[in-house]
Amino acid sequence: MKLLRLRKLHRWVALVVGLQVLVWTASGLAFAWLDHHEVTGEALAAAPKPLSLPTDTGVLDPGRLPIAKETATVRSLELRQVDEAWVYRIETLDGRVSLLRASDGTPFVIDAAAARRIAGRHYRGTGRLQEVRPQPAATNETRGLGASWQASYDDEFGTRLYFSTDDGALLAVRTDAWRLKDFFWMLHTMDYRGRDDFNNPLVMTAGAAAVWVGLTGVWLLLRVFGRRSVTEPVRSRDVPRS
């Protein structure tokens, strides 16, 4: 009697979260079978081998940069190479990033031509660069990245590389496998807008219900399969020895 009632309740709750359980298992299946290396596209792009700063290359000291006169304090400052030029990357306290040529402190801008060259040095695939274009607003593919240059390739993976318009850094590698994974990720986390917040109330509720369905399901299983053994003779090792 009690078992029957539990089974009924199990069924009703399972009906409600059942569809989501199906979605979870389907998306989980997708994660397991989508090649992780294709998803990350790690073989398709890599930072070029860093150059060394020749000791005779003229570099302004940070205190002598023009910016030091206007903004005495910055959040971060780094001398590095961008597009094979030596630049200072400076982030001011308001969060803005700029590049200044290390030789004279003049601005260094990542324009389309620079983005094209930078993309060429990062790309490791076999396709050809189709186009480079600015990506000012966030899309599913560029969420969280900030303004970027998008470099599209005609390879079999549908590769797109994203580079920061601020400093030319490689921000993301996106492939068809990534897009598919991201779609399933949205379904898995039940965050249909931002896709990344898996602490949302919907998924919490569904998760709690699924736990209940899972636990009662296991319980029911044990009871149902256990029944058969009731009719079986007691095995000798189950009898306590005195």
Add this chain to the structure above:
Amino acid sequence: MLSPRIARLGHRWLALLVGWQLAIWSLSGLYMVVVDLDFIHGDSLVRNVAPPLRLDDRLAPLGAIRAGRDDVQAIRLRALPDRDQLVYEVTRASRLELFDARTGRLLPALDEARARALAQSHYAGRGSIAGAQLLTRASDLPDEIRGRRPPVWRVDFDDWTATSLYLDPATGRLVTRRHRFWRWFDFLWSLHIMDYVEREDVNNPLLRIATPLAFVTAAFGGWLAFHSFGFLQRRRRRDGGAA
């Protein structure tokens, strides 16, 4: 059409096979969605200590630092937050070096006192330092920082979440932070993706087998639910009554 009997049998036997894993998936999944991810990352355990950097003439000239070093790849101006010490962090082909940005003097690797002081300045919790340990060999590194390279300072705190802060001895940077709830998350994550050792391979054979089985189990269950709540039975009954 698939008979409900076969669906029920299939649902039961498959559930017997993957039922435990389904329970583990839902339990571990529930933990991961209920506990706030920023908390897991330890955002509440550390304060943001990036003091503003003053650019003025008191900085040591870079020429002195660059002299005799022809493999410099980057130089970064930073501040060590425990005593607002300005430093140049120099990336060379083979290693990182730290210089005092005022005197231009090469700084030694962090000793224990400095590691403790830096850890304390990052720490935002209520505990105090329980111990500090320099991990120098790869085999010394605990699993919770797998993938990192030694040497690294581990500084443990005696708070209720058993916080550990890890610092890079060469640069004084906070490498990462760990605590009880992160460790649980990581353990449950390993159960969730069924990669029990390295905890990162989502393409492992076990998961690749378990997920389709789970999907079919759920699909059978769906069919059963459809049938037992079902529209078919009711219609059949109605048709039978009319005859």
